[in-house]
Amino acid sequence: MPEAKLGSADAAPVTLQNVAEQAGVSVMTVSRALSGEGYVAEKTRARVLAAASELGYSPNISAKMMRGSRTNVIGVLVNDLQSTVINEIIGAVSVAVRAHNMDLIIYNSIEELGSSTRSGINQIMRGLCDGLLFILPRLKDGYIDMLEQSSLPMVLINYCRTETTLPVVRGDNRMGGREAVNHLLQLGHRRIAFIGGSAHTGQSQERQRGYADALKAAGISVDKQLVAAGDFGQLSGFQATGKLLALAEPPTAIFAANDEMAFGAMDAVRAHGLRVPQDVSVIGFDDIPAASHVHPKLSTLRQPLTAISEAAVQELLRRITGADAQQRAEFPSQLVVRESTGPAPVAGKAPRGKRAAAKH
Amino acid sequence: MPEAKLGSADAAPVTLQNVAEQAGVSVMTVSRALSGEGYVAEKTRARVLAAASELGYSPNISAKMMRGSRTNVIGVLVNDLQSTVINEIIGAVSVAVRAHNMDLIIYNSIEELGSSTRSGINQIMRGLCDGLLFILPRLKDGYIDMLEQSSLPMVLINYCRTETTLPVVRGDNRMGGREAVNHLLQLGHRRIAFIGGSAHTGQSQERQRGYADALKAAGISVDKQLVAAGDFGQLSGFQATGKLLALAEPPTAIFAANDEMAFGAMDAVRAHGLRVPQDVSVIGFDDIPAASHVHPKLSTLRQPLTAISEAAVQELLRRITGADAQQRAEFPSQLVVRESTGPAPVAGKAPRGKRAAAKH
DNA sequence: CTGAAAGCGCTAACAG
């Protein structure tokens, strides 16, 4: 192994100073040679580069930071790493950031961003990063106003709860909701239920607007009994569906605000002795990988997460470099028809359910 | 809104200096008052605290860092955020770290840790964190030796490829593999296949050892034809199973090194016109949430990820604070029997497969 | 083209 230490794990990190001594020049010259800024004689530069790689130099980010220069690190703030959607976005963002030769660090804040208990929470990120990406953020009221005043570049991904002057890149949830319901309408469904998710990011509300849009366009008024509340979790989809199926006039189709709740809905349908899609159709939103693994495979709306992520990174980079900003972008979702949606059951022909039994 | 700015998003961050002026004391006093180290008059401290909160002071991590003091930030290095297992660990680690009033930042490195292309890759983390957690790390050969020489505290989670002096906290994969196979043996299976995953972390190899252990203990010699290679991805499980089922003497049970490959295996079994578990039993490893959502529900081995994560954090903290270290810990996995494993089919009674058709 | 000085925000170590 002729190569010297690869330069990452030594007890005492090597500094510019060390490299300078090794190369027989001043610290400043090393800084210039390594950064490429300013004039350095080609010969000197070569010597410095050699010394640096021999010693395994790597810059101290904190010091860089403190001088206020760019760190080439992008920060991601998320509230939930269990979410498949968020992870797909993170993955895509990673790739996009990497493509620009920058690094990505992730901060998972669990509670709402801006909670006073840990207000310094993202101070870490703020201090360390050139720019911040908020992925599907749960933001505390008022926090977004503060963000708006910040000088640090940032972009929100898939946030739609509040209007803001911050740049937002997101999927078009409302149109997606419309398409989901239109699909069900075309299959002959008339009693279509909606199961909403948590309100944190506003996505559920947008999907619900799309639901209402589509029904209205079809001349059907929204029956409040058919709008159930969930929290994006599978269990909540199960429970909400239980209530829906117990109605005097149960729905023949269910549009869940995300795939996980749709899975719960399918379980509940089966638990009531009914079949998907013969008795009840179910459609979700997101098209997470599991959607094509469940049985029957879930019909859903796919968000172009890669495109969204790339656009967000691009926009953030524009803001970091001071280039012209674009402010906001919406990407349409795509209907994916699989096996969980089918023609509405023929009216009058009672399904083979056991609704009475399920009641107690 | 009587409260002043919550102190996170101002253009010019407020420094100790600012607080000092506001409180009419020296910078040092502020530092002491805020950190709690050293003597400060109660009255002065109160004034300082008031000033700090009024101004919305929050410390500059980089500066702290540069002085070599603790940052109260733990870093996590991962190679893959799509993995459900990794995300569950991260979640549990988050909680554990938070319980100690520290923060967690995550670095997702995609390629193997130690790739020279980005050797400074975790330098960021190294500089910023009090300690490092490696979750299911894919480490480049030689990199671990460097890690061992580092003075920064670190703990590896679920790594078993190489022996190392670094502290490792992990599940007992070998015993888990043994239990999986014993379960199948007890159901009467004798031709049991194993589908391995990628070798990065050594987990697959350990599970395979357990597989061999159990067969040996039952007086069955390992048939190399029944050991297939996968990469932990669903598709690879599907493909491997296709080959296994095409054997002259196909297996009646399949032990996949993780749940995702087990899903692929189940698909493949069905694609061959066979049933799970009547014709072929399938068992996985990990017990990811989807395992109980697929149909039939997957039998598998659950790793105590929460316990593992907490133990890892504890160990790291011990190393950071200089307390007695424990070096390594193994947590047993737990067999979860669901619907995908059943009695071995009666010999002689041919399954209703279409193996010939599947061949071409 | 290269170097010296100053200072980013913070805290050990030593004076008061």
Added chain:
DNA sequence: CTGTTAGCGCTTTCAG
């Protein structure tokens, strides 16, 4: 109990 000094590793500014 409080303040002063010095310096972490780096880069900006100004002199060579």
